[in-house]
């Protein structure tokens with residue numbers, strides 16, 4: 098039977114589609130994996146990092162078998178971090194396996210964990226899939242040493258947390274330790290086998306089944322781990338999910354350019370300056386990551402919020418940790434802190450989410466400057482309640498700008514002069530702290546430009562200008578400032594220098610211990626900061642010979 102034109106073209110299309118599909122399959126089987134590490138463009142990276150950069154604030158969760166001993170072994174407190182107890186107490190693998198076999202968190206409620214993050218204004222959550230003890234919180238097909246196969250609980254914790262994150266709109270991310278005290282090949286020469294046959298399949302499993310938005314590696318300091326392994330693993334994972342974000346601990350963190358990873362991870366500390374790179378401070382609320390009985394060294398809510406604002410002012414993210422107990426319960430103080438942070442974020446959150454670093458970020462310890470992302474507004478965060486007036490000097494509000502205290506409707510009165518800017522805090526907010534719009538850090542919003550400030554004076558002896566100096570008999574003090582036509586005023590008794598202090602005219606001699614303090618002033622510009630310089634007189638220095646000397650004692654000789 099003759100085929101109609103329609104039938105012919107249908108068959109032709111069918112054949113073409115089949116060929117095309119075969120080619121596609123063939124191509125995907127044979128095409129080289131992409132070297133993301135060296136070929137990703139800045140635009141591609143910007144796009145990939147967007148949700149993380151916007152998020153700013155995340156929850157870290159350290160939870161696992163170590164939550165059971167909670168820092169105690171055989172009735173004794175174990176020194177070191179709670180989640181390190183296997184190592185700290187030298188618990189043999191078989192014995193630790195028995196501890197893990199007891200994990201049965203009857204009060205674990207993923208909705209509760211995730212909603213705590215959500216309430217606090219956090220946008221992502223990073224949970225330990227496997228910490229250094231090697232125990233896995235998901236149903237891994239590569240091992241039986243996981244919460245589903247090894248513990249009475251028998252449920253896939255990661256899956257539950259993941260589903261809850263999806264429900265509540267929180268990005269789901271996973272911590273994974275390369276160091277593994279449980280796996281027999283994770284040490285010494287056999288490490289490459291552990292990497293290929295255990296780590297990689299596990300990470301593939303995590304990416305394909307749990308789709309984490311970010312992977313947070315840890316344990317990179319072990320000698321088995323190399324920069325090459327890091328680069329290879331980075332590309333392997335990015336080929337599995339090109340959009341995934343990976344922290345810098347996938348590499349050794351030894352060099353800047355050659356180290357893989359998308360952002361830096363300072364631990365328990367905050368960068369001291371604005372950084373061009375992405376970075377995230379991870380921090381505990383008390384002294385341990387995992388749950389530790391009796392660890393009551395809690396940071397205050399005020400401190401946690403100051404950290405958050407300080408980090409945002411320098412362009413970083415804040416990953417704040419909780420360590421639930423063995424039953425899955427989050428310590429009550431952590432809950433309170435998160436709720437208080439959330440109340441503050443409900444009012445002031447725009448400084449966090451809409452904030453980016455301004456050209457300078459701080460004025461002393463208690464003021465932080467942050468600008469809005471479109472650069473239209475400047476936020477000034479005051480860590481202390483300013484009482485009657487708020488003073489600041491590094492920006493000048495635009496002439497017609499209003500200044501608002503976030504959370505309070507009326508515009509505030511302000512005036513500017515050579516001394517800086519003075520904002521009047523309304524009387525109705527004075528006195529009773531409950532009248533203030535929030536309980537911590539107060540945020541002022543305005544349109545402003547950087548003020549012209551005089552450069553700090555530089556004080557030196559013999560051309561050296563560190564802040565402490567040792568001299569003999571007498572020394573010559575020199576002062577300079579980079580601002581032309583500025584006058585320097587100084588004191589030598591530790592008091593605050595101002596226009597009425599001694600004016601610096603020429604180098605002068607000092608022959609005693611002193612704290613010299615100086616300020617540079619030029620009319621029409623904002624006064625410089627004060628420079629401090631400590632002079633320490635040592636008269637007997639020439640009695641000593643230069644160099645290092647030592648005396649050797651043997652223990653037995655000391656009896």
Ligand code: FHN
Nearest residue numbers: 178180181315316364379386
């Ligand atoms: O040893 C771990 C520690 O237990 C914890 O997981 C922290 C979190 O950043 N990281 C390691 C130390 O760098």
